[in-house]
Amino acid sequence: MLKKNTLISKIIQLSNELEDSLIFHKKSQYILKELGTLDFLSEVFEANLLDNLFLRKKWNSFDIPHLSIYTNDDIDLKYHIFLPPKSKNIEMASYLIHHHMEYTLSSYVFFGEGYHTIQFDKEITTNSDGTFNMKISKDFFHAYSGINILDSWCPHVIFNVSTTTATLVLWSKGNTPVMDVKKRGNYYPDKGNLNKIDEEEFIIEAKKEDNYIENSEKHIQAICYFMQEIGYKNNSFIKQILQSSDLPESWNKWLSFLVSGDYIDSPYFNEEINILKKHISISDIRNTCS
Numbered sequence: 001m002l003k004k005n006t007l008i009s010k011i012i013q014l015s016n017e018l019e020d021s022l023i024f025h026k027k028s029q030y031i032l033k034e035l036g037t038l039d040f041l042s043e044v045f046e047a048n049l050l051d052n053l054f055l056r057k058k059w060n061s062f063d064i065p066h067l068s069i070y071t072n073d074d075i076d077l078k079y080h081i082f083l084p085p086k087s088k089n090i091e092m093a094s095y096l097i098h099h100h101m102e103y104t105l106s107s108y109v110f111f112g113e114g115y116h117t118i119q120f121d122k123e124i125t126t127n128s129d130g131t132f133n134m135k136i137s138k139d140f141f142h143a144y145s146g147i148n149i150l151d152s153w154c155p156h157v158i159f160n161v162s163t164t165t166a167t168l169v170l171w172s173k174g175n176t177p178v179m180d181v182k183k184r185g186n187y188y189p190d191k192g193n194l195n196k197i198d199e200e201e202f203i204i205e206a207k208k209e210d211n212y213i214e215n216s217e218k219h220i221q222a223i224c225y226f227m228q229e230i231g232y233k234n235n236s237f238i239k240q241i242l243q244s245s246d247l248p249e250s251w252n253k254w255l256s257f258l259v260s261g262d263y264i265d266s267p268y269f270n271e272e273i274n275i276l277k278k279h280i281s282i283s284d285i286r287n288t289c290s
């Protein structure tokens with residue numbers, strides 16, 4: 001998808017030329033800035049709508065609503081959409097603390113105010129009682145127009161957004177090979193200690209939630225809401241998509257709003273699924289990891 005786009009081919013070229021993943025991410029920054037425009041986003045949205053796999057995707061409650069831009073064996077480019085929760089509590093984590101194993105991640109906030117985030121050193125030590133220690137390396141508000149690079153194996157946590165926020169994310173395999181922690185773990189502070197839940201167990205627990213939904217229509221609403229919010233308009237294209245006889249019902253419903261211009265409400269996602277009801281505040285993490 002979009003391989004032939006000049007900016008995407010520049011990123012692919014840089015990724016082929018540069019061995020060092022952090023240098024690759026630094027050198028890609030100026031390109032990322034150019035990928036946050038309405039024109040390019042519109043192109044990506046339309047390319048996604050022409051992809052049957054995307055239209056038929058079953059979204060899980062814990063998935064971040066997203067659009068795929070480009071992916072190969074080395075890199076992955078996506079748009080992520082974050083919506084304010086009903087509570088509007090921006091002091092609360094929206095995900096547990098996690099790292100992305102061997103992948104380096106750049107995120108560029110191209111729409112909305114952004115979110116608070118905390119990052120940690122790669123080294124996670126284990127205590128004799130089975131709890132963990134992490135040291136905070138960065139504690140900041142990832143604001144509009146900022147690009148942040150998260151190194152492979154570095155745990156991070158992000159907090160709720162106050163306004164609809166969209167990021168462009170670039171992943172690539174980092175320099176550090178497999179560390180001793182092979183599985184992606186999720187960590188959370190509890191009574192002054194850091195505990196861990198493995199990824200597989202996290203998914204089992206999340207699926208137990210009453211509000212857990214597969215094939216969530218909310219994700220489709222969220223994407224269409226965001227496209228309307230950012231000012232996307234191409235009625236002739238959307239009408240063409242709507243004519244397809246096998247278009248899934250949810251897409252049919254929400255794409256019709258884009259044509260009619262009727263206002264799409266920002267859906268509320270369950271705030272507790274991704275944090276397994278463990279209300280985690282900025283100060284909880286600061287107090288536990290200081």
Ligand SMILES: [Fe+2]
Pocket residue numbers: 098099100156
């Ligand atoms: Fe993450």
